[in-house]
Amino acid sequence: MKIEIFAARGCKQCATAQDALHAVAKTIAPQANWRLVNVLEELEYAVELGVMNLPSVVIDGTLVFNSLPSANQLRKELERRKAAA
Amino acid sequence: MLTIGKLADAAGVTPDTLRYYEKEGLVRASSHTEAGYRLFGNEAVQRVRFVKRAQSCGFTLSEISDLITLQSSDEACCGDVRTRAIEKKLALEGKIQVLQKMSRSLNALLEECSPTGTSHPVDECPILAALEGATAE
Numbered sequence: 001m002k003i004e005i006f007a008a009r010g011c012k013q014c015a016t017a018q019d020a021l022h023a024v025a026k027t028i029a030p031q032a033n034w035r036l037v038n039v040l041e042e043l044e045y046a047v048e049l050g051v052m053n054l055p056s057v058v059i060d061g062t063l064v065f066n067s068l069p070s071a072n073q074l075r076k077e078l079e080r081r082k083a084a085a
Numbered sequence: 086m087l088t089i090g091k092l093a094d095a096a097g098v099t100p101d102t103l104r105y106y107e108k109e110g111l112v113r114a115s116s117h118t119e120a121g122y123r124l125f126g127n128e129a130v131q132r133v134r135f136v137k138r139a140q141s142c143g144f145t146l147s148e149i150s151d152l153i154t155l156q157s158s159d160e161a162c163c164g165d166v167r168t169r170a171i172e173k174k175l176a177l178e179g180k181i182q183v184l185q186k187m188s189r190s191l192n193a194l195l196e197e198c199s200p201t202g203t204s205h206p207v208d209e210c211p212i213l214a215a216l217e218g219a220t221a222e
Contacts, residue, residue, distance in 0.1 A: 008164075008167060008168055008171045010163075010164050010167060039171060039175070040171065043174070043175070043178055044178070046175060047175060047178045047179045047182055048182075050179075051175060052172060052175050052176060052179070053172055054168050054171060054172060
């Protein structure tokens with residue numbers, strides 16, 4: 001599983017959120033590839049995926065959360081994907 | 086103090102534009118004349134220029150209103166404004182990608198149509214034929 005967090009450098013909300021969400025991902029899907037994407041460095045890629053708001057969460061190439069999910073929302077999504085795999 | 090006409094002249098907009106900005110809550114009169122005409126402070130000129138510059142960057146009036154709210158918020162920081170600017174850039178880049186895709190689609194249609202065949206009857210038009218084919222899919 002590949003989890004990408006699209007955020008902007010200097011976004012305090014993004015940094016705080018990333019830590020909490022990363023902790024959830026490590027618990028539910030420890031093997032997942034976690035990547036923080038600086039949206040300004042990969043703008044074209046972000047636009048292709050439909051990222052419009054920051055931070056956004058993309059899982060396996062699909063925009064899943066176009067605004068900041070709670071830790072619980074991410075946990076449920078990862079568990080759903082794990083069960084479906 | 087400035088009347089709406091003088092404010093419009095100073096800021097380079099029309100009085101109608103100012104009335105619209107007022108309706109959207111972006112500019113407010115600070116007092117009235119005895120006859121009831123609205124009067125604006127000099128800071129209104131800066132505000133109108135702010136709105137115009139933000140519009141030229143693609144922000145809608147509603148988004149500009151949010152920026153103005155952020156500007157006066159004690160809890161907001163520069164990063165919040167930067168995030169809004171990046172989100173606007175994402176939206177604009179998305180629109181550019183869509184327009185580029187449309188332009189490429191038109192190129193494909195134009196390649197179907199030779200300039201030497203432009204005098205053919207319209208029912209032989211390869212562009213219309215290609216569009217009809219696309220519709221039938």
